Amino acid sequence: MSQKTPRTILSSLLAAALACATALSPVAASAGDKLTYFTWSGYELPEFDATYLKAHADGVDTSTFGDDDDAFTKVKAGFRPDLAHPCYDKVARWSREGLIEPIETSRIKNWDKIFPVFRDLPDLQAGPGKVWMVPWDWGNTSILYRTDLVKDPEASWNLLWDKAYSGRLATIDAVHDTPVVAALLTGVSPFDMTPAQIDIVAAKLREQRPLLSSYTTDMTSVEQALASGQLVAAMTWNASAVALKKQNVPVAFMKPKEGMLTWACGFVLLKGSPHADLAYDFINSRLEASSGQKLIEDYGYGASTTSAFDAVPKATLESLQLPADPNVALKTTIFTGPMKQADDLAKMFEKVKAGG
Amino acid sequence: MADLGTSGQPQRPGSAFRVALMLPGSVVTLGLILFALGLLAILAFRFNDGSLFGAGFTLGNFRILASEPLYGLVILRSLTIAGLVTAATVVTAYPVAYYLSFHARSRALILFLVTLPFWTSYLLRVFAWKIVLAYNGVLNSGLIAAGIWSEPSTALLNTPAAVVLTLAHAYAPFAILPILVSLDAIPRSLAEAAADLGATPFTVFRRVILPNSMPGVLAGAVVVFVPTVGDYVTPALVGGPSSTMIGSLIQAQFGKAQDWPFGAALALVVMLVILAVILLVRRADHRFGSRL
Structure with a gap:
C-alpha cells in the first residue's frame, strides 16, 4: 500500500510530462520562423505591436531583462535574438563588440518623425543612411x-x-x-x-x-x-x-x-539575424503613432516620434508631466x-x- | 566503469546492459561536469581583457581575493546563512522523519504532503514568503490584530532572517528523505533490546536511534548546505543589502560587472571552501561521532 501510491503518482506524472512535451513540440518547431525580441520587462506587451501582429499572426518570441548590462553580457555569451532594446549609453559598446549591424534608415517609414535630438545622437551614426539604433522610448x-x-x-x-x-x-x-x-x-x-x-x-x-x-x-x-x-x-x-x-x-x-x-532607448538589429525583414516590420510597427501613444498613455514614457505626441491629448501630457518636446525636458535634466x-x-x- | 577496461576477465552475461546503464552518467560527468569544472579552473587564472574568456595567465584574481577583506566577509556570511539554514532544516526535519518512520499510519499521505510544495515553482514559494513577511503582509497584520504590535514592522522582510526562513522551508524535504531512509534501516529489535535492558525511551533514542541515523542526518545536512551557500535568487528577493551572499557576487561578475575570469576565481574559491567545510564535518563525525 505504502509503496504503491508514490509509484502510481510517479507514473501518472511521467505520463503528464510526456503529454505536455508532445503537445508543446509543434510550438517549439514553429519558433524558428518567428522574430525574437529581447527587451526590458514591460516592453514586450502585444499592445505595442498591433500592426505587426496583424501582418504576422504567429507573433513575436520575447525574452526580457531587468538591466541592459545583463542583457549585453547574455548576448555576448551567445544568446542570439533578432532585435534587442538597450539604451543609448550602451549602443557604442554593442557596436564596438560587433554584436549589432547597421539599420538602414530608408527602410524605416517614420524615421523623419523621430525627434532630431534623438535621431542625431552621435553614437547612433553608422555611416550615411545607416544607424546602430532606432530610438523608440525615452x-x-x-x-x-x-x-x-x-x-x-x-x-x-x-x-x-x-x-x-x-x-x-x-x-x-x-x-x-x-x-x-x-x-x-x-x-x-x-x-x-x-x-x-x-x-x-x-x-x-x-x-x-x-x-x-x-x-x-x-x-x-x-x-x-x-x-x-x-x-x-x-x-x-x-x-x-x-x-x-x-x-x-x-x-x-x-x-x-x-x-x-533622462534616458533614451531603442531597437538594435543583431548581427546576422535571419529575420531582418521581420525586424524592420517590427520597428516600423512600433514607430507608428498608435504604438507610441500607448507607451505615453500607459507608462508615462516619452515616445521618440512627434506623431505619437500629436496623438495624445494635451491634458494627458500635462498630467503626466511630459513635455511634448524632449528638448524642453533635456534643458533641466541629465542625459544618460x-x-x-x-x-x-x-x-x-x-x-x-x-x-x- | 572498471569492468570496461579489464579485458582479461570473461564476458559476463548482461555486460552490455551494464555499459548501457553507465553510459548516460559517464557522458554527463565527463562532458558536462568535468569539462565545465576544467573550463572554470582555466578561466580563473586568466585576466580580464574585455573578452569573455580573458587572456594570458595570471594569479591576479586570487591576489585580489586574498587582499580584499570584502570577499572573505561575504563568503563567511554565506557560510553562516547556509549553516543556519542547515541547522534549522535538520532540526525541524528530524521529528517529521522520526514520526514517519516509527508512528505514521498514513505514511504515503504524509510523504505526499512533504513533497507537495515542490509541485509549485521555487519562485512562487519565495513570493509566498514575501506575502507572509511583507510590511502589510500576513504576519504583520496578524500581530497587529492580536495587539502585539501597534504598527507594522519593516524588520521581517529584506533581512538575513527572511533568507534563512525561506531557504529552510524550501529545502526541508531534502533533509526529511535521507533521515527517513536511515531511520527505516535501523532494526526495530535494537530498540526493543535496549528497552528490555532497562533503557528509558529517551535513552533508547539518544544511545541507539540517533547514533544509527547520523549518516542520514549528515547526508541531509550536506544536501541542504551545499546548494544554499551559493544561492542567489533568495537573497535577491527576500534579503536586503545586508544579506548579499557569494552567489550574488559571482553572478554579478558574469553579468553586470563583466569579469568572467574573476567570477570563475570566486566560484573556485567557494567550491574549495565548501569542500574544506565538508571534510571538517566528516572528520569531526569520525572522531567525535557517537556511532560505534
Missing part, C-alpha cells in the same frame, strides 16, 4: 516619494541619503542610475572620472547602503512597497509614478535640483550618455552593494 529617472509620509522634502537626490528614513528607501540596481546620482551629488562627472573620483563616488554609495531596504530593478515590488508604506521614497522611472497615481496612492515624482536623469568607466563603476558598485 523617459526620466527620479525619486518617487509618498507625499503623506515625507512632508515637503527638499527637491534633491539627497532624500535617498536621508537617515531619517533609514530602512524605508530603495534604489535602482543599475550602474547607469544609482552611481550616476552619487556622482552628481559629489560633484563628479558621471560620464568620465578618474580612479580617485570613482573612490569618492564609492564613498557616497557606501554611505547610502545601510539606509536602503533593497537595491532592485523589480519595479513591481517597489511600487507595492511604496503603496503599502513600507518604502517612503525610491528611485524609479516615470512608469511607476503613473501606475501609483492611477491607484490613487499619494505620491510625487520629484524634480531634484541636481536634475532628473555613454559612461567611459562603465566596467570599473560596475565592479565598484557590486562591491559596495555586498558591503565592501
